[in-house]
Amino acid sequence: MTSREKSWKEISPAGVCWKSSTGFLTGDWKTYKPVRDLEKCTKCLLCVLFCPDGAIHWKPEKGDIEFDYNFCKGCGICANECPTKAIEMKL
Amino acid sequence: MKNVLKQEALALNGDEAAAYAAKQSDVDIVAAYPITPQTIIVEKFSEYVANGEVETEFVCTESEHSALTACLAASVTGARTFTASASAGLALMHEMLFVTSGCRAPVVMAIANRALSAPLNIHGDHSDTMAQRDSGWIQIYVENAQEVYDSVIQAFRIAENPEVLLPVIVGLDGFTLSHSLENVQTLSDDAVKKFVGTRQIPLVTTHEGKRVPFRLDPENPMTMGPVAFPNYYFEFKRQQEEAMGNALKVIQQVNEEYAELTGRSYGDGLLDLYCLDDAEVAVVCLGSTAGTVKTVVDELREEGVKAGLLRIRAFRPLPVDGIVKALGKVEAVAVMDKSMSFGGSGGPVFHEVRHVLYDLPTHPYVLNYVYGLGGRDTKSSQIRGIYEDLQRIVQTKHVETLVNYVGLRE
Numbered sequence: 001m002t003s004r005e006k007s008w009k010e011i012s013p014a015g016v017c018w019k020s021s022t023g024f025l026t027g028d029w030k031t032y033k034p035v036r037d038l039e040k041c042t043k044c045l046l047c048v049l050f051c052p053d054g055a056i057h058w059k060p061e062k063g064d065i066e067f068d069y070n071f072c073k074g075c076g077i078c079a080n081e082c083p084t085k086a087i088e089m090k091l
Numbered sequence: 092m093k094n095v096l097k098q099e100a101l102a103l104n105g106d107e108a109a110a111y112a113a114k115q116s117d118v119d120i121v122a123a124y125p126i127t128p129q130t131i132i133v134e135k136f137s138e139y140v141a142n143g144e145v146e147t148e149f150v151c152t153e154s155e156h157s158a159l160t161a162c163l164a165a166s167v168t169g170a171r172t173f174t175a176s177a178s179a180g181l182a183l184m185h186e187m188l189f190v191t192s193g194c195r196a197p198v199v200m201a202i203a204n205r206a207l208s209a210p211l212n213i214h215g216d217h218s219d220t221m222a223q224r225d226s227g228w229i230q231i232y233v234e235n236a237q238e239v240y241d242s243v244i245q246a247f248r249i250a251e252n253p254e255v256l257l258p259v260i261v262g263l264d265g266f267t268l269s270h271s272l273e274n275v276q277t278l279s280d281d282a283v284k285k286f287v288g289t290r291q292i293p294l295v296t297t298h299e300g301k302r303v304p305f306r307l308d309p310e311n312p313m314t315m316g317p318v319a320f321p322n323y324y325f326e327f328k329r330q331q332e333e334a335m336g337n338a339l340k341v342i343q344q345v346n347e348e349y350a351e352l353t354g355r356s357y358g359d360g361l362l363d364l365y366c367l368d369d370a371e372v373a374v375v376c377l378g379s380t381a382g383t384v385k386t387v388v389d390e391l392r393e394e395g396v397k398a399g400l401l402r403i404r405a406f407r408p409l410p411v412d413g414i415v416k417a418l419g420k421v422e423a424v425a426v427m428d429k430s431m432s433f434g435g436s437g438g439p440v441f442h443e444v445r446h447v448l449y450d451l452p453t454h455p456y457v458l459n460y461v462y463g464l465g466g467r468d469t470k471s472s473q474i475r476g477i478y479e480d481l482q483r484i485v486q487t488k489h490v491e492t493l494v495n496y497v498g499l500r501e
Contacts, residue, residue, distance in 0.1 A: 008326035008333075012295040013256065013305065014195045015327055017314045020298045 027055070030074025032089035034067055040086035041065075047078035047087065095354040098276040105236045105268035106131035108275050109175065109201040109261070112243035114139050114147075115283035119170035122150035122161035126180040127213045128265040129203040133175060155180040159187040159198070166196035167315055169306035171247060171290050174198065177265060178205035181219045185226070191258050192227025192331060194316045195305075197250030197290075198258040200228075201243060203269040204378070204429075206465045214466020215265030217377065217429040221439045227331050229259040229338055230407040232377040234363070236273040239263045241355060244283055248345045253293035254337040256305075264379040266466060278353065286352060335408040342405055361410035363402035366392060367417050370399025372481035373455075375418070375444050376427040377403050380462075380469060387474040398478050403440065414447045423456040423481040424448075427497075429463045437461075437494045456484050462497035473497050 034047075048056045048065060055072040058065055079087040103111060110132045113121065121140075125133040140149040148165075152158040155176050166172040176184060181202060191198055202220055206212040220230055229249060233242050239261065246259040263269055278286070292304040295313070303311035319327055339361065346360025357363050363381065366388050367373060374384050381402040391398040401417050403410075418424055426445070428438025435442065441459035448454045460477055462469045477497070484490055 005322055006326070008329040011323070011326055011330075013327070013330055014193065014315050015317050015319050015323075016295050016305070017298045017317060021314075023298070 025070045026053075027068070027070040027072050030072060032074045032076060032091060033069060033072065034074070034076070034078050034087045035090050036065075036067075037086045037088065040084045042084055042086075044083065046081050046083065050077050050081045052077060094351075096278060096282050096352055098278055098353065100274045101277050102272050103236055103240070103275040104131065104270050104272050105239045105263045106203060106270070107135055108236045108240040108273075109243050109263065110135035110139070111275075111277065112240045112283075113173045113199075113201075114145055115278070115280050116173070116244055116247050116287045117171060117284050117289075118145070118147050118173045120148050120150065120162065120165035120172045121174060122152055122158045122165070122172075123174045124152050124155045124158045124176070124180060126155070126177050128205055128215070128269040129175045129177040129180070129201065131269065132201055132203070155183040156187055159184040159191060159200075162198045162200075163187060163191045163194060163196050166191070166198050167194055167307050169290060169292050169304065169308075171251070172196070172198045173200070175201040175203070177203045178207055178213075178219045181223060182207060185223065188223055188226035188228060188258075190316065193327065195256040195331075195334070196258060197247075197256055199243065199246040199250055200258065200260050201239070202260050202262045203265045204262050205265040212465040213265070215267050215269075215429075216464050216466060217262070218431070218464075220260060220262050221430040221432075223260075224407065224439060227257065228407065229255075229257050229335070229342075229405070230262060231259065231342075231405055232262045232403065233268070234357075234379055234381045234402065236263075236268055236271065237275050237355070238357060239268060240275050240277060241349060241353070241357075244287060245342075245345045245349055247287045249338060249341050251290045252337075252341045253291055255334050255341050256293070257331070257334050257338060262378065267379045276353070276355070282352065286349070338408050339405075339410060357404050358402070359413065361405040362413045362417060363404055364417055365400040365402070367399035367401060367421070369397055371397040371422045371485060372425075372478055373399040373401055373418060373421045373423075374425045374427060374474065374477060375401045375403065375440065377406060377429070377440060380427060380429070383469065383471050384474050387471050387478065390471075391475070391478055396478065396482065406440070409443055409447070411447050414444060415451065418444070418448060418455060419451055421455045423458070423484045425458050425460050425477045425481055427460045427462055427477075429461075431461055431464065441494075456481075456490055458484070458490060458492075459494045460497050461494065467498055469497055
């Protein structure tokens, strides 16, 4: 989670964050990860809207979406909402 | 002691003394919920607000849990914050007591100590604050209304010291102190304002690596009290322990500085020693009981009995070294507890005093006397009985009962 764990003498009191929340890679909490079947995906972008962690990005330059596994917690909402069942949650 | 300030004697009960001290201490926010026997503090303070005598924002909350939550929220923005409670009200704050100390919010709270239900009882004992012993709050127990006034003023200086940054409870015995009128020597508004000063805010490092004041501020956003996983939680708790250690020194310094201003001090601020220098038998207690014990000590001394008293003023942080020094040479010690730790073989003060003396090569006999639960009066004759027990133990070198109950019908 962090490069070097700090001692109690080095950290600010009361849990004041010493790095941005994007520095905490919460994606390592997940058990299942979403995997997409490119044949079935219609790029409707519903998964992008439904992802509670903003971990599915629309990449205009690629004209496609991308899962950010650093922050995806594996909740499976995208797979549940996908109208063409193009997302499968895999171990 | 020569240049003490001119003071005015006011007839105040303990609750009024707490409210008056808070009024003079330039408090920004008071969020509170009334409960017997603390009610007068809240009533009095709302009067000050209604009359425009203070600039304090007064927040009426729907419960004590909310009251302390509001105080915590105000305190982490850098505001000076005060509240008061007792008994079931303090119990309802339980969760937020830990959040407040964990967030290092220097809230000051007066507690008019009262028994806990059931059965319902509104009278004074220490069950409420002793149940919150491990919540990370500094705990100061006072002997009279004068000390209520002095301690509430001092509490802001202790809590807000950057080396401490911990919330403080000032415990005054319900009814015995909260509702008893005394002549209280008071300082001028200006003198108190100067003594407490403006709240000092230390610097901390944010996620952007900037050194900024440790407070919630839109200009310098920071997250305070977020989740800490097993890899960090422990470190934050160790910091709180360090702050408690620092408080030992700060409480003494504030006591000294206050003495220069007023001519009043309470022992070294942590412990109040009475006739202990050559004492053979001694009583240890908290709060207003010390007044009764002192009278008995005076009588016994006249009779040639080497009796002494140790009043613990700061129960958290516990002045370990001071207790060892004060009691190390005494032959028999009676520790008085105004609360119980059911099934724990004695009360909390007994446990701690006895534990502190363990490392001495020869320790005194240390017994426990549980007394005054639910506000039962403890008479001087009963205190005398305790000293007689101690004298008998010194002579016979035999302790009959370790945990005793004062004034209980058998």
